[in-house]
Amino acid sequence: MSGRGAATATATAGDLILAIETSCDETAAAVVQGGKVIRANVVASQVDLHRRFGGVVPEIASRRHLELSIPVVDEALERAGAAPADLAAVAVTAGPGLVGALLVGVSLAKSLAFGWGKPLVGVNHLEGHIYANFLTVDEDGQVIGDGRPPEFPFLCLVVSGGHSDLIYIEGHGRRRSLGRTRDDAAGEAFDKVARAIGLGYPGGPLLDALAREGGDPLAFDLPRARLEAGSLDFSFSGLKTAVVHVLERAALAGEEVDRADLAASFSQAVADALVDKTLAAARVTGASRIVLAGGVAANSTLRRTMLERAEAGGLTVRFPPLKLCTDNAAMIGAAGYFRYAAGSRSGLDLNADPNLAFGDQAVEECRGS
Amino acid sequence: MKLRTSSPDETEIFGRRLGALLEPGDVVCLSGPLGAGKTCLARGILAGTGATGPVSSPTFVIVHEHPGRVPAYHIDAYRLECGDDAAALGLEEYLPGEGVAVVEWPENIPDFIPPDALWVRLDRLPGVGADDRDLEVSASGPRSERLLEELSHR
Numbered sequence: 449m450s451g452r453g454a455a456t457a458t459a460t461a462g463d464l465i466l467a468i469e470t471s472c473d474e475t476a477a478a479v480v481q482g483g484k485v486i487r488a489n490v491v492a493s494q495v496d497l498h499r500r501f502g503g504v505v506p507e508i509a510s511r512r513h514l515e516l517s518i519p520v521v522d523e524a525l526e527r528a529g530a531a532p533a534d535l536a537a538v539a540v541t542a543g544p545g546l547v548g549a550l551l552v553g554v555s556l557a558k559s560l561a562f563g564w565g566k567p568l569v570g571v572n573h574l575e576g577h578i579y580a581n582f583l584t585v586d587e588d589g590q591v592i593g594d595g596r597p598p599e600f601p602f603l604c605l606v607v608s609g610g611h612s613d614l615i616y617i618e619g620h621g622r623r624r625s626l627g628r629t630r631d632d633a634a635g636e637a638f639d640k641v642a643r644a645i646g647l648g649y650p651g652g653p654l655l656d657a658l659a660r661e662g663g664d665p666l667a668f669d670l671p672r673a674r675l676e677a678g679s680l681d682f683s684f685s686g687l688k689t690a691v692v693h694v695l696e697r698a699a700l701a702g703e704e705v706d707r708a709d710l711a712a713s714f715s716q717a718v719a720d721a722l723v724d725k726t727l728a729a730a731r732v733t734g735a736s737r738i739v740l741a742g743g744v745a746a747n748s749t750l751r752r753t754m755l756e757r758a759e760a761g762g763l764t765v766r767f768p769p770l771k772l773c774t775d776n777a778a779m780i781g782a783a784g785y786f787r788y789a790a791g792s793r794s795g796l797d798l799n800a801d802p803n804l805a806f807g808d809q810a811v812e813e814c815r816g817s
Numbered sequence: 818m819k820l821r822t823s824s825p826d827e828t829e830i831f832g833r834r835l836g837a838l839l840e841p842g843d844v845v846c847l848s849g850p851l852g853a854g855k856t857c858l859a860r861g862i863l864a865g866t867g868a869t870g871p872v873s874s875p876t877f878v879i880v881h882e883h884p885g886r887v888p889a890y891h892i893d894a895y896r897l898e899c900g901d902d903a904a905a906l907g908l909e910e911y912l913p914g915e916g917v918a919v920v921e922w923p924e925n926i927p928d929f930i931p932p933d934a935l936w937v938r939l940d941r942l943p944g945v946g947a948d949d950r951d952l953e954v955s956a957s958g959p960r961s962e963r964l965l966e967e968l969s970h971r
Binding site for chain 2: 609628629643688689696700
């Protein structure tokens with residue numbers, strides 16, 4: 449911890465961001481330098497707590513965020529060897545997410561920014577996931593990936609419990625939304641199917657593990673979504689229903705379903721849909737670089753399918769490291785830094801917005817009214 | 818009132834008819850198992866209330882608000898385990914609220930459902946066509962009775 453103190457001297461004044469993220473299960477705080485160097489990344493996971501209840505429990509989530517948020521901020525600053533005076537700004541996830549959970553982080557960030565006399569920068573959670581790819585130096589000084597941020601323009605597939613979005617990123621704050629889910633998000637479909645086949649929480653990783661236990665992805669012929677030609681939107685509801693149908697038909701017939709086969713077939717169907725649309729979007733935009741983001745980017749079937757098919761088409765693919773795919777504050781610190789550098793500031797009237805949109809807006813979207 | 822639909826489109830069209838009848842303060846509960854078509858029906862109902870934006874599953878953030886002819890709140894209690902959760906989210910402000918509330922997984926928050934609500938039960942029909950759904954609409958108070966009557970007479 450104290451070893452980090454020396455690094456403070458090398459920090460360029462005005463590029464150190466304290467970031468706070470409390471949009472769902474994780475209470476997280478981070479200190480990020482220049483939008484790329486992780487100086488501290490603290491995540492107090494509530495997964496163990498929620499596992500006992502079979503899912504995220506919003507009331508518990510809010511209360512735990514309240515208990516944990518100040519300790520994680522203290523720990524992040526201590527690990528980074530940074531004092532409040534060293535900070536350029538305080539960044540916080542303003543949405544989307546669970547309103548009670550978001551409010552804890554937003555209120556804390558506003559108090560700290562006001563108390564320390566630092567600018568406040570509201571960040572969209574999805575934008576955070578994308579900017580996880582800009583983090584190039586880990587907390588322990590290790591270089592991440594090739595040590596370079598992604599080059600613009602690129603196509604980003606953001607896939608998580610609440611989102612399945614295809615976004616064309618032309619530059620910082622310049623983006624075009626190309627497609628999104630019409631019904632269930634990819635991660636939501638994973639969680640619901642996991643529960644339907646009798647797995648616990650968190651469903652996505654457990655389903656992934658089951659699929660890898662020798663599951664045959666061709667064992668079940670599951671439907672791919674039927675959307676109008678040319679649409680870059682996703683739909684996973686029909687696929688989810690098809691899995692439920694398989695389970696019900698087997699139950700009626702008194703047959704046993706091979707759960708590993710079903711998990712593998714379902715994972716492949718989701719991955720195929722995500723990869724199909726991503727490659728179609730690459731053709732439409734002419735993008736040659738694909739960037740994955742969000743918790744589902746950790747799914748092994750998606751990673752393998754995307755790599756195989758994109759590289760066969762001459763496209764490059766990059767993923768954040770696993771621990772930066774899931775919710776964390778370092779990604780908020782990266783996104784917050786680039787917003788801050790572009791002059792974006794949120795007022796102390798910044799609101800937690802559970803339905804905060806992430807469309808084609810430029811950097812002003814998070815400003816308080 | 819009972820009916821059978823044979824495609825997601827038909828379920829949505831029924832939802833539009835229902836949505837067009839709704840007024841501020843109305844609460845519609847959609848119950849049924851995973852994959853029964855609750856979000857699909859909700860999409861129709863919200864279109865019927867004049868909502869123009871896309872309607873996706875609110876499972877992740879629990880509540881989606883849709884402005885329209887009347888404001889509509891699309892609530893999904895799938896992830897809620899008890900009344901405390903609903904209270905922490907302020908759901909009582911929507912049930913009833915200044916607009917129309919459409920609630921998926923209402924059985925997870927029984928204490929928050931007003932006594933007078935229109936209930937739609939959706940069921941998949943294993944053994945019949947994969948897209949067939951049985952819908953049963955019932956009322957639990959004077960306002961919902963009137964809605965049910967209007968719905969049956971059209």
